[in-house]
Amino acid sequence: MADFKDRIAQYPNRRRLEVKNIEYGSDGNIQEMVVDLSRNGYEGTITEVGTPLKAQDLNAAFSHIEYLQEVLFKQYFIPVGDLKVTWTQEIGTLQSKIFRINYLDKDTKFYTKVSIPNQYLVGSVVYFTSSYVDVKIDETQSLNNTTGSSSRILPFYIEFYSDVARTKYVTKLMGRVFYINTSTNPLD
Structure with a gap:
């Protein structure tokens, strides 16, 4: 131009x-x-x-x-299934889920990272190829230790960058963990 x-x-x-x-x-x-x-x-x-x-x-x-x-x-990637999971609290057992995102355009290289705006989840990229990326979301001990009978929605973001240093942001996909606290207290 x-x-x-x-x-x-x-x-x-x-x-x-x-x-x-x-x-x-x-x-x-x-x-x-x-x-x-x-x-x-x-x-x-x-x-x-x-x-x-x-x-x-x-x-x-x-x-x-x-x-x-x-x-x-243009849509460059598509998740396999929803980026949603429902977990019911199991005291002492930390839950995790792996999500796969397929790349539609295999000629364009993206670099991925997981961003979580809360202290209750941790995430990481566990595997990537030119065809897809696998992202793992884990429950933290602080979430597992919460008390009371409640439910909450915890967001996480899978961010895509065009450079290996992950400074040139392209876009992100949002996922959610629906977390249901169980209670052993009869007053709850």
Whole structure:
């Protein structure tokens, strides 16, 4: 895609109007004027001509934008099943689940990490190939030790990056753990 440049002149947009015709109203005031517009020689020193806005240039720019939208919003991966699991608390037993995400475009390489905004889950990438990635989500001891009879939804995110340092973020998929606390207390 071409770089568009602004016109740089000593007197930007200074123009000369040459009056070709004047029509007066019945009250003697000017009602309409026909003029020719010229800026040649009136802008002073021009240091950058700038990019002329032509239909061809604009059409090329917009077709490139449409291509970029397709690239940005194309689906590159799809989870196998839902990224959801329901766990019922089993005191002393920590639960885990492996989720697989298939890559639809095997020519594009992505790097994955798991982001969890709570202290009740931990996650890691346990296996990856050019075809898929396996992500493991584990219950923590602090979640297993919670008391009372309740349920909660715990989100986790599988993030995709275009670089190995995981600094160039592409997108993420959201998953959920539905956690049901059991209680041995008869008052709960």
